[in-house]
Amino acid sequence: MRMLRPCVLASCVALFGATEAQAVLGAHADTVQADQVRFQGVRASRVLPQMTAHEISLPDGSTVKEYVNASGLVFAVAWRTRLKPDLANLLGSTVSVAAAGDPRGAGVAGSKAPRLVRQANLVVHQGGRMNAFAGLAYVPNLVPEGFDADSLR
Amino acid sequence: MPTACARPGLLLAALWVLFVCVGCGGGSSSVTTYSGGLIPATTVSLDMPTGANTTEVIVDGGPASFSFGAMNTPYVTVTVCAPNSSSCVTIDHVFLDTGSYGLRVLKSRVSSLSLPALTLAADAQRQTPAGTAVECYPFVLGGVWGPLARADVHMAGETATAIPIQLIDDTGSGQLAVPADCIAAAGGPSSSGQSPIFDSAASLQANGILGIGMMGFDCGLTCSTGNYAGFHIQYYVCPDQVTANCQAAAIASDQQTQNPVVHFVPDDGNPQPDNNGTIISLPALPTLGAGVARGRLVFGIGTRGNNQIAPGATMLRVDANPASPAYLYFTTTIGTTSYPYSYIDSGSNAYFFNDASIRQSCSSSAGGQSGGWYCPSGTVAVLRRASLSDAFGNTASVDISIANADLLFSGSSSAFANLGGSLGQTWQSFAWGLSFFFGRSVYTSIWGQALSTNGPWNAF
Secondary structure, eight states, X not given: OOOOOOOOHHHHHHHHSOOTTSOOTTSBTTHHHXXXXXHXXXXXXXXXXXXXXXXXXXXXXOEEXXXXXXXSBEEEEEEEESSOBOHHHHHOHHHHHHTOOOOTTTHHHHTTSOEEEEOSSOEEEXXXXXXXXXXXXXXXXXXOTTOOGGGOO | OOGGGOOOSEEEOOEEEEEEOTTOOTTOOEEEEEEOOEEEOOEXXXXXXOSTTEEEEEESSOOTTOOSOOSSOEEEEEEEESTTSSOEEEEEEEEEETTSEEEEEEGGGGTTSOOOBOEEOOBTTTTBOOEEEEEEEEOSSOEEEEEEEEEEXXXXXXXXXXXXXXXXXXXXXXXXXXOHHHHHHTTXXXXXXXXXXXXXXXXXXXXXXXXXXXXXXXXXXXXXXXXOTTBOOOEEEESSSOGGGOEEOOOOGGXXXXXXXXXXXXXXXXXXXXXXXXXXXXXXXOTTOBSEEEEEEEEOSSSSGGGOXXXXXXXXXXXXXXXXXXXXXXXXXXXXXXXXXXXXXXXXXXXXXXXXXXXXXXXXOGGGSOXXXXXXXXXXXXXXXXXXXXXXXXXXXXXXXXXXXXXXXXXXXXXXXXXEEOSSOOSSEEEEOGGGGBTEEEEEEOTTSOOSSOSSEEEO
């Protein structure tokens, strides 16, 4: 599996220096609203002990959840969707490329297996089956202390 | 391409001895060991059931043009014809996938046919032009791109007439360039800059994909409305051969790429159409696999004498609520570990589940897949007892064996009942891939079709 490149300056800026137009990992909670508009979904928010969970529900049953830490930053995004979400928008432009492993040599039979990329500054799960794609991405150093981000759905 | 794909022709290690561990806790119950010897590649065949609604499934090294050898990849032969004509081609090594929906064949394989393009009318409200429907169909990683056409599809004694199929672009010149959004949907370029789009028999390891999963068509509401906001575009309408002129398309469910099975009409006039599901029956395998495994694909469930649900079969219904997190999944439990996102899929080439207690440090990217296989140390295979369950109280106990992938791939075998891996997922999914299918008959119902118990479910 291809690993993420180290977080050099340019990609760090792209990852954490969010634009106003979209919520990406590390961006301010205000940008969750932008995602709700972009997905044209309904949002429900829950305040939990260490975080706020925003769930965006779509007419076809798909859901996108964004988790905001006590500092008001989006530290995790989880999705369960019919189609594959545009990760460049959802996570940040560098992530969609970096999150991918290398399918060549595996053929289509190997292309459907779930994938995980785990780096110091980013974890991305991708998997699921056709019409029920699933994924989770989070920034470890933004995760509330003591919380197991891998348990998020 | 890794050298691990080279095939020595003879396989080391023939004699396996099974020790049953009495009183083991936690659901894992025994070990298997093997010692040296040389055996040639074997062919293992199951030739039942027969009948006009059955055809052969073969698990081998893949199409001739793919020289590295596919692993645990099932294939069937499909005949594709121009609608209502005798102008046909027969295509071997079409990947048999119960995890996707629709027939997709390399465009070059049907170049001798005049298949009519599937065209969409101009849409004044959406301001989209008239043109050909072109699809980007992404898997977890990798994807295919190409136009839709109508074709007659023949398998066994079954015919689907003038259904939409996808023609996977593989001809290079004169075809639409793949949109950037489709490349992104398929996971983006590789580290070496290669496209993630399967655009040849070699990259696909097949001449096409036959998706006979639980749905009748391959997208649904989002594609019907054409509102892909936040997602990658699946269907485009392209007025010409310029990708920049393609626009996101609204395409009705019956024009989307169709699961051929729901359209099958039996040539022999069987009173009931064999259009509600399938059964895949594959032979049990030797411990070190087989060079070639041959089994059967049966169309229909309970529609004629040879496809009744076996009395002892377990039915597992997948979650049918689209708003549920576990939509299309059932639950697997091993010991105290739960995998609530479990599914059965002939198109995944192993058991894929995370079990940190199974050694994973294989010596190479064996099998051409970029890591992730399980390699229990030395000659000891790991056994696990899994409980599969659904929300309706149906349960089944299944014992699985995970052997050392380095050893499995060191010989000339292509089919393995004990191949497993984990590409690092820790999030409770269990893909019951082709390893599970050997020595079983696996039923896949199609949602919305007439069945004694409504789908979607699997049985085995």
